[in-house]
Amino acid sequence: MSADLAIVSSQSQTGYDQKAIARYYQRRPWQVFWRGLNIMAWFGIFVFHLQWDAWTNQKEQNKQKRATELRELLTNLGPSFIKIGQALSTRPDLIHKDYLEELIKLQDQLPPFDNQTAFKIIESELKGSVKQLYREISSDPVAAASLGQVYRGVLFTGEEVAVKVQRPNLKPIISLDLHLLRLLVGWLQPLLPVNIGDDLTLIVDEFGIKLFEEIDYQNEGKNAEKFAVNFADDPEIKVPKIYWKYSSYKVLTLEWIHGYKLTDTEKILAAGLDINDLIKIGVTSGLRQLLEHGFFHADPHPGNLFATPDGRMAYIDFGMMDQLTEETKETIASSVVQLINRDYQALADDFVRLGFLTPDTDINPIIPALETVLGNAIGESVKDFNFKTITDQFSELMYQYPFRVPAKFALIIRSIITQEGLALTLNPDFKIVEVSYPYVSKRLLTGESPQLRRRLLDILFKDGKFQWQRLENMIAIAQSDRHFDLLPTARLGLTYLLSEEGKYFRQRLLIALTEDDRLHTEEVQRLWGLVKDELKPARLFDVALTALREISSERVAAVIPNPLPR
Known part of the structure; x- marks a missing residue:
């Protein structure tokens, strides 16, 4: 087997290597062609149906039908597109309610693969029969997600566990889609009406790196343990225990979490839990990840978050994580305060530190533009502030000035907007600043590090x-x-x-x-x-x-x- 082929083989446990993937598919253009044709055909049919509804004045009566069609389309196209649908499912401000309700099903209501295949993967990875490994295991999966499915089991020592099993042939499927996406953005970037700055393929590569990490269940287990250490002092956060004896690259056995999906508001309310308290726990824990620990969950959709009966927030998926430097954490904290204080000079300086502007950029003409665009986004009161508005308004600046989105920040922005979208789903009147700004202020005022104290002095x-x-x-x-x-x-x-x-x-x-x-x-x-x-x-x-x-x-x-x- 060639080195290139090993990269896209389902048996390979190497990380994302776009050059090796490109070399492999350059010698197999027919695979790229047929996959691209398949994707275009699915979307072409869907767009035609939307247009037909418009021509025949049936848009309103067929919108539920089209929502279901979109969910099925993304499901049929596989894991990469399911991931896109999951991201959209957390944006009630972008997606119509009918579509939203269908896309939410992509979080954990996907078609499972057959049990025989799943159990063969368990036995192959853990070197033993399923009956020898688990005292009990459900005959069918209790949930199926984009990258794998989950069985409920009991160990011989009595602990209730969740057993995650990876979908077969996952890496070749994802590799081909990432290769196609990379080709697509390379062709389209010159035509886009927005100045992204950096090559868009770098953002695709960042996504590819994280996706390859996500399908490594051993990496996920290590992430879970690191996350648990970070939140060991937080009584409001629950992290499941990892059972390493029953885990491998394609199988992960972890503690079973009793709780309710965050979108299941009826069960949450019936359990006597307060929705707003859960929102605050979720947003505050997200801020702690970004600004305190620097190790953050990049995929916090509702399928990965549960409310426990005692009112805690439980994270159950740690595949897509990332780490920030100390300087980045501190600069993000100060930039939020600069934005609220409308200090656009200092905000422009922070953008340079974060890499959104190059150090040699003349920021003087940018400052009044920041004041105009971001001032309108904030509104008369800081309570009107939300990150979605900021990102929308910011696109105007990126077209006119040399802003760029560093690849790492694509995941940060996704994480923040996903959390805000989830909060808006639970409470449409939620304002993220009412939680985030008190936390950021507290963080700067406590100033545990010399660098953070200097940030406070910069602000004061x-x-x-x-x-x-x-x-x-x-x-x-x-x-x-x-x-x-x-x-x-x-x-x-x-x-x-x-x-x-x-x-x-x-x-x-x-x-x-x-x-x-x-x-x-x-x-x-x-x-x-x-x-x-x-x-x-x-x-x-x-x-x-x-x-x-x-x-x-x-x-x-x-x-x-x-x-x-x-």
Whole structure:
């Protein structure tokens, strides 16, 4: 077997290699041609039916029929297209309700493959008969998804488990579709009315890398364990245990989760659970993934998320994950605050740091454009903010200015928009900023790392002046989170002020208190009014003692910051 063929073989366990896949199919153009023709035929028939409905004035009466037809079309075209349908199923603001209800079925109501094949895969991978491996296993799958299907079982030690089995010949099917998609975007990119910046094939490659990781169940098991460690201190998140003795590349045995799909609102309400609490848990855990741990779930559709009877959020699929750098996490956090504060100069600087603009880009003409487009997207109140509006408005800027979407950010954007779409499905009046901004404010105010503290200083100082109103807003908004405790923040702040690292900030704070030739007692009084109920004298004394003890042995965490930004 050639190296190229091994890449697309169902037996291969190597990662995504687009060059090897391209070489393989360059010698088999007929396979590419017939698959492409098949895809075009399916979509051509569907588009013709839509047009026929329009010609015959039957659009309204046939819309349910067409919704079912689209779901069946995506199902017939296989895993790659099912993934597209799953992504669309979380966007109630994009997809008509009739289509949405059908596409939701793609999350875990797909046709299974035959049990005999599934059990042969289990036996081949785990080197034993099914009866020897499991005390009980369901005769039929309890769920079928795009990449595999799930059986309910019981181990001989008594634990209830879910047994995931990969679909046969999955890698060759996905490889061919990715090759076709890569060819398609290469042909279409020059014709698209949007300036993406980077080559669109890089985004396809990023998707391909993650898809190949997703079909490696051993990789998924490791991801689950890493995710569990990250959320070990969070009583609202449940992560299933992995049973490695009964797992391999194509089989994954994990703890059975008792719960309700997030879209099954009737069962959730019947169990006495609060929908809005679950939304908040989901959004906050998503923010923690992006901004705290940097290890995030890139495919958080409802089929992967469950509400447990005790009110926790359970994640059950860890195939598509990604990791962010510390600098990226911190810059994302500060850019959200810059956007809410409408500081478009600082936001443009953050776009450069994140890679949306190259370092040599002249940002001066971009700043007023950001203010016009993003200002309209935010609206009169931050409560009108949503990421879908931002991404829609941002496309206008990408056409006019040299913005690009770094390949890694395609997954981040997908993750955020999917979470927002899920929240909107559960509560159409949900505003993501009501959860996200308090979390981001709290994250910056607690400033666990020197880098994060510098981000906070960047936000609080503008043109050399202290932004009192911004600090007031951040504290007030952070306090809207019932889990926010001001005392640890006060302790961190006092420790920082007394440290060598905080010397520069002490100087700037003294200047801020007396700038413009006046004492800023009014601003200080307003701040005290916000915090006085939480900062009782006895508690403040304890905080001061703790800070003094810590500073006596604290190592300088970072060098003195550079001169303050604009």
